[in-house]
Amino acid sequence: MTEPNLDELKQAVPLWRVAEERxxxxxxxxxxxxxxxxxxQEKTPSFTIFQKDGAWLFKCFGCQETGxxxxxxxxxxKVPFKKAVETVAKMTEAQWEEGKQQVDRTFxxxxxxxxxxxxxxxxxxxxxxxxxxxxxxxxxWLAGRGITLETAKRFHLGYTQNLQSDPNHxxxxxxWLVFPTFTGDTITLIKYRSxxxxxxxxxxxxxxxxxxMGTDLYNADAIQPFDDLFVVEGEPDCMVxxxxxxxxxxxxxxxxxxxxxxxxxxxxxxxxxxAGDMDNVGQQTMEKLWTELRDRTYRxxxxxxxxxxxxxxxxxxxxxxxxxxxxxxxxxxxxxxTPMPFMFDLSxxxxxxxxxxxxxxxxxxxxxxxxxxxxxxxxxxxxxxxxATESKTxxxxxxxxxxxxxxxxxxxxxxxxxxxVLPEQYARRAAAYITEKNRDKxxxxxxxxxxxxxxxxxxxxxxxxxxxxxxxxxxxxWAKRRLGxxxxxxxxxxxxTRSEKDETKAQSEFMRELKDLALEYRVIxxxxxxxxxxxxxxxxREAVTQDAKGSEAFGSDxxxxxxxxxxxxxxxxxxxxxxxxxxxxxxxxxxxxxxxSLARVTRLFFRGDICKFLNMTTQEPPNATPNP
Numbered sequence: 001m002t003e004p005n006l007d008e009l010k011q012a013v014p015l016w017r018v019a020e021e022r023x024x025x026x027x028x029x030x031x032x033x034x035x036x037x038x039x040x041q042e043k044t045p046s047f048t049i050f051q052k053d054g055a056w057l058f059k060c061f062g063c064q065e066t067g068x069x070x071x072x073x074x075x076x077x078k079v080p081f082k083k084a085v086e087t088v089a090k091m092t093e094a095q096w097e098e099g100k101q102q103v104d105r106t107f108x109x110x111x112x113x114x115x116x117x118x119x120x121x122x123x124x125x126x127x128x129x130x131x132x133x134x135x136x137x138x139x140x141w142l143a144g145r146g147i148t149l150e151t152a153k154r155f156h157l158g159y160t161q162n163l164q165s166d167p168n169h170x171x172x173x174x175x176w177l178v179f180p181t182f183t184g185d186t187i188t189l190i191k192y193r194s195x196x197x198x199x200x201x202x203x204x205x206x207x208x209x210x211x212x213m214g215t216d217l218y219n220a221d222a223i224q225p226f227d228d229l230f231v232v233e234g235e236p237d238c239m240v241x242x243x244x245x246x247x248x249x250x251x252x253x254x255x256x257x258x259x260x261x262x263x264x265x266x267x268x269x270x271x272x273x274x275a276g277d278m279d280n281v282g283q284q285t286m287e288k289l290w291t292e293l294r295d296r297t298y299r300x301x302x303x304x305x306x307x308x309x310x311x312x313x314x315x316x317x318x319x320x321x322x323x324x325x326x327x328x329x330x331x332x333x334x335x336x337x338t339p340m341p342f343m344f345d346l347s348x349x350x351x352x353x354x355x356x357x358x359x360x361x362x363x364x365x366x367x368x369x370x371x372x373x374x375x376x377x378x379x380x381x382x383x384x385x386x387x388a389t390e391s392k393t394x395x396x397x398x399x400x401x402x403x404x405x406x407x408x409x410x411x412x413x414x415x416x417x418x419x420x421v422l423p424e425q426y427a428r429r430a431a432a433y434i435t436e437k438n439r440d441k442x443x444x445x446x447x448x449x450x451x452x453x454x455x456x457x458x459x460x461x462x463x464x465x466x467x468x469x470x471x472x473x474x475x476x477x478w479a480k481r482r483l484g485x486x487x488x489x490x491x492x493x494x495x496x497t498r499s500e501k502d503e504t505k506a507q508s509e510f511m512r513e514l515k516d517l518a519l520e521y522r523v524i525x526x527x528x529x530x531x532x533x534x535x536x537x538x539x540x541r542e543a544v545t546q547d548a549k550g551s552e553a554f555g556s557d558x559x560x561x562x563x564x565x566x567x568x569x570x571x572x573x574x575x576x577x578x579x580x581x582x583x584x585x586x587x588x589x590x591x592x593x594x595x596x597s598l599a600r601v602t603r604l605f606f607r608g609d610i611c612k613f614l615n616m617t618t619q620e621p622p623n624a625t626p627n628p
Contacts, residue, residue, distance in 0.1 A: 015056030015069045016049045018091070022076050023047070028470075030509065038076055039065045099478035100264070106475055107415060107462035107483065110404075111427050111434075111451045117214045120187040128158025128178050135159045137175045137195040145236050145310055146319040151243045155219070155235075156180050163192055166208045170200045176208075179235045181218050189213045189252075191235070215456075217249040217262050228332070229269035230300070233276045233285070237309040241275075244313075244325045254281045257413050257458075257484040258289065267293065273335055275300035277308045291521055292481045298335035303327075365487070365524050368405040369589075369615055371602040376594045380486070380522040382559035383515050387492075387529040389543040389565040393583055395528060396421060396491055397611045398564060398604075400429060406487060407459040414459045415485040417472055419495040426461050429611040438609045458483070469496040469510045473517065480521050490514065492528035494549050507551035515557050529554050545592045561593040566606065587613060 016033040020026045025045060026035035037047035037060040046062035059066045067075070073084040132138045132152065138159040142152055158178035163169055171194045181189035190213060194206035219238050223229055230248040232238055241248035247269070251258065254277065258266070266272050274290055274297065276282040290299055306312040317323035358364065358377035365378035378384050388395045396418070406412040418426060431450035432439035460483055464475065476488050490496070493510055500506035511527070518525040530549045542565045545555040555561055566583040585607070591600040604613040 015058060015072060018069055018072060018088075019049055019058065022072075030505075037062055037065070039063055100260070100482055102475060103478050103482045104260075106417075106464050107460040107479055108423055110407075110416070110423075110430050110459040110461045111447065111454055116212075117188075118210070118212045119214075120190075122156060122180070122182055122185045122187055124187070125156055125158045125178065125180060128160055129153070129156060132157055132159035132177070135175070138177055141177060141193075141195045145240070146243075146313050147236065147239050148243065151239050154242075155239060156182065160192070163194075163208055165190075165192060165210050169206075169208065170202070170204065171196050171206060179218075181216050181220075183216075183221055188216050193235075215252050215259075217251065217258070217265060219249045220262075220265050222247050223249065223265055223268050225268055226270050228271045228273060229266060230273045230275050230328075231266065231286075231289070232309050233282055234308070234310075237275075240310050240313045240324070241328070244321050244328065246325075246328060251276070251285070254279075255285050257486070259458075259484075260482050263293065263482060263484075267296075269296075271296040271298065273298050273300050273332055275302070275309060275331075278302050279307060282308070288484070288522070292484060294481070298332075300328075300331045300335045302331070363486070365402070365526075366406055366410055368401050369602070369604060369613070371615075372589060372591070372600075375591050375600045376560055378524055378560055380524055381519050383511070383518050383525045383527060383557060384560045384562070385527045385529060385548075385554055385558035386562040386564070387531055387543070387548055388563065389531060389541070389547075390583075391530065393564055393566045394587065394606050394608070394613070395564050397429060397433075397606075397608075398587075398589075398613055399489070399491065399526065399528060400426075400611065401433060401613055403459065403487065403489065404430060404433060404457075407457040408454055411457075412486040413484050414487045414489070415462065415476065415479045415483055416460065416489040416491065417462045417476060418489075418491050419463070419467075419472075420492070421463075423461050423463055430459075432609070432611040436610050436612070439611055440609075460485075467496070469493075469500070469506060470513075472496055473510070473513045476514075476517060480517070480523060485523060487524045487526065488517065489526045490528065492530060493554065494530040497550070504551045508553040511551065511553040511557040527554070527558070542588070542590075555593060558593065559595050560591065563590045563592050564588070565590070586616075 016026065016028075019033065019035075023035045023038055026033050026047075026049075031050070033049040034045045035047050036042055036045050039060060040063040042062050047058065047060045049056060049058045051057070055068060057066065057068055058072055065075070069088055070081060070084040073079065073087050074081060077084070077087075079087075133149065139149070142149065158180070160176050160178055161173065163172040163176050166172060175195040176192040177195060179191045179193065180187045181191070190210040192208045196206065198206055200206060218235050219242065222242070224247060227247045230241055230246050232241060232248060232250045233254055234250055238248045238250035249266070272293060274286040276286040278301065286299060290297055302308060302312045303316050306315055312327060313319060313324045317327055356362075358379060361377060361379055363380050365384065367373040386395060386399065403414045403416060407414045416426075421429075427447070428439050428442060431442055431447050434450040434453050435442070435446050437446055460479070462475065462479070464471070467475070472490065476490070479485055480488060493507060494503075497503050497506040497510060514525050514527060517523070531543050531547050532549050543563050545561045545563070546552075548554045548561075565588040566586070568582055569584055585605055587604045587606050589602050589604055593599070603616045605616055606613055
């Protein structure tokens, strides 16, 4: 095992996890763990575990024993170094399985549905495969990419003159290659590529897929437990890699976030080498996947001037398979020696810099209300906080609208941890929002319609009874790695810290870990909070960021803070009632703090019956009185 592998293992397995099984007295104190030293007799704990530069270390301030996770196992288990390394390596595999189980138990789709997908026997392509051998256009297309007919047959490529999946395409009758994704003898997806080019003159992509079929890794059947696996983008890249003898799968499309099932398949391999396209989208996709998978995962960068594997095969190696094989072997060796995720080469960072402005960034958080959407760019790495002047004013519903917008319209993967609202209750609210029907009168057909409307949107909602705040951080960490989340939500922070002896300290630590999570994974984190309990004389006063409950870190660690305010109805200024019956539907939404924007204010109209905030118009919406 090479030194970089050892560095990865030291960072991958928290030393406290190893130690807590061996040191019964070990307890967490803030960001450290302390207990009685196992190497000498003592009554007062002096053995400390801490993190430095990403790696976990231990030190006893009594006997001065120090070391890392390997040395702890060596000393306590009395085993040689090699055995200690093997123990840690097995723990990384167990960690993934444990994290997978935690996520699958906690997070479920916001609205569940069983979508029936088409499949076909591989034999239906027999005629299309024969047509490919007889088509000069198809054979020319393959030759232009260095793909042999033998390789095409291995992947069961076919040819069709007419594109039935999209008969209105400008090139629909000009010849298409057929690319099946199959498992065993069953086709799960059929894609088509035009022999004329990648895009029409007016910019329409010359790639299509048969409707109502699933999405999977291309060539996933090739994955074997003891082989290294390469991950590329696009079927041609996969084919030239396989042609050179490398076990390879390709992602369905550029920028695609692999599903949990796809991640499980990839991690069956001995090691995973991410070798996507060298353009900005490709680099971001591979960087994201690298930080999520981590264990036994490496980055491959194609030579300067080569966009991808197919480009490197043709340009760098002149279509010579032996040269290409040697090139990939060299790139694999270089990848193993590349620093861990979060260590960046400055020159490469500058070379791949994205020069779009924050508001033009396609990954920014989008808001369903035009005014708010134009105010501020909430970007990956940001922590956005929000709370309301008083409880029960609709902040969870307001946030739900944002999350549904990003999942359904922009394809973001959303993971929402709700400490108070049960998944079934959340699903009812979401269905009311989508169908615009009264949440208390929804039928089975309404839920089905809402689920169909969400289609392939990936929105996971989680709830774990009795979970402590640090458990939630770990759950979100694993949810990011397993589900590939773009947006992580904690609703709400103060509920999860209320049982702590020192709530303010816990809130501060919680915010710090959430901020670290946002930066580490380049993900948007949204945190919901509560206001301080107002004095009777101050009830109903509009809040500012400093009115957030508990630790000032809730506001100071945030990149943006939104505050919702609804006036109490006349006659309930003393706070006797609760819920929609005491608040006016007009809602003031204020961006009270942003690192790059002045405070902004707008007004929305709250419809509690359909769980929706609407843009204000010159007239009130019909049926404006919200139902509780």
